[in-house]
Amino acid sequence: MSLALVILAAGKGTRMQSDLPKVLHKIAGAPLITHVVNAALSLNPERIIVVTGHGTQAVETCIKQYKEEKIQIVVQSKQLGTGHAVQQAQQSLEDFNGNVIIMYGDTPLLKPQTLSNLSLNLNKSDLSLLGFTTENPGKYGRLIAEGDKLKRIVEFKDASKSEKAIQLCNSGVMA
Structure with missing residues (x-):
């Protein structure tokens, strides 16, 4: 099945306290987004759509x-917001028939094999996403699940006290 990836790279990165777009900060000698694009290209997708915003010219x-x-x-x-960013890619996918992986441009440690497994999992389900557990989930969005069924994703700012206690977090990578 054909594959497309949407890389969300519009964020300002205010927590980094820098005028440089978040995805252009370097790790291991290269901008964050180049690690993400390299992982995406390793899957040999039909297309990759990069959604830019803050610092568009520099990211381009x-x-x-x-x-x-x-x-x-x-x-x-x-x-x-994230949903609006994904909507911006919709027109570029109107004629596309296949699986779509949505990921953030500031996730440089994602391995190509992880993305490949995520895509393959779509053969068994309508939605696949990556989550992680941590003892200190901080301000990550939470994945609200019952058993192996995802019920909803709640952003930290919208989470109740009991939801903030959940340690299963949203990585922001979904297909």
């Missing part, structure tokens, strides 16, 4: 180094 310059026709850049002119 970084992405254009790939010279890949399968990479499209879409601009989220107003940063109205």
Whole structure:
């Protein structure tokens, strides 16, 4: 089945206290987003859509180094949240028939095999996402599940006290 990836790279990264777009901060000598694009390209997708926003020109310059026709850049002119960012990619996927993986541009440690497994899991379910557990979940969104069934995803700011105690967190990678 055909595969497309949507990489969300519109965030400002205010917690980093920098004017540089979050996805352009370097880790292991390269911008965060290049690690993500490399992992995405390793899956040989039909297309990759990068949604930019804050610092669009700088992010575009970084992405254009790939010279890949399968990479499209879409601009989220107003940063109205993750759901809105995904909606900006919708037009680029109108003629696409296949699986779509949505991921953040600031997740450089995702392995290509993890993304491949996520995509393969779609053959068995309608939705697949990556979560993680941690003793100190901080301000991550929480995955509310009953058994092996995901009931909902709740952002930290919207979570009740009992939901904030849940240690199963949303990684932001879903297919």
